[in-house]
Amino acid sequence: MIEISGFGTVLLFLIGGIAFVMVTLLAGKILRPERPNEEKLSTYESGEVPASSSWKVFNIRFYIVALIFLLFETELVFLFPWAIVFGNKEMVAETDGLWGIFSLTETFIFIIILALGLVYVWANGMLEWVKPKPKPSDYQSKIPSGAYEKYKN
Template identity: 70%
Template structure:
């Protein structure tokens, strides 16, 4: 009997996955109709005719808000398993309520970490859509500005 090492098993799974992908793409290519028309080849823009170039400037704040949303949304997913374990009456009864106290402390720590992250983002002004203009400091230095000219 042929014995396969751990790397051989990984290689077989890799080859199997790639071959499955290629076979399904080939079957889809064979079965689907191919009837390109000028209307089908146009860019879809919410049902409207595209206006201008797609390479326009895009505000970076959209990305920041989306990243913050994804961060908090992904961390919120961790609360669902906690709620299902916390709601298990058998587990709570077996530990004489110690498990429920531990779970509550754990979730308050977790939510506290989320709130610290939210406070940080809020303090940095990343949740404000229109940022205030930065103000120049009004500090008057005793060193004359001509002293800095030789360091430039």
């Protein structure tokens, strides 16, 4: 019997997964009908006819909000290992508690730096969204205003 290491098992799973995907895609390519027409080749936009070009320029605020979100979301990547190390009883016991104090201080410094970044972004108005200013309609209705009185609550 052949014994496989942990890396060999992972390699077999990767090869099996890639083979499964390739066989499925190949079977789909062979079995599906190929009948292109104008409607199938058009741009698909949730079942609607596209209103404009897809090369539209987006407001830069979308990107700023996304970057700020990523900044504060990835902080967990750093905080989780700190929490694991901070809770390691052997390391804390070997250093008479200094390791725990160091880890906690380091975590607080990191959170303070992130909070300062948030204050900076907030103070510079990067979280403010430009709201449209609606203008009132100039339309003059032919229906007299008294006609709506019976529909008011």
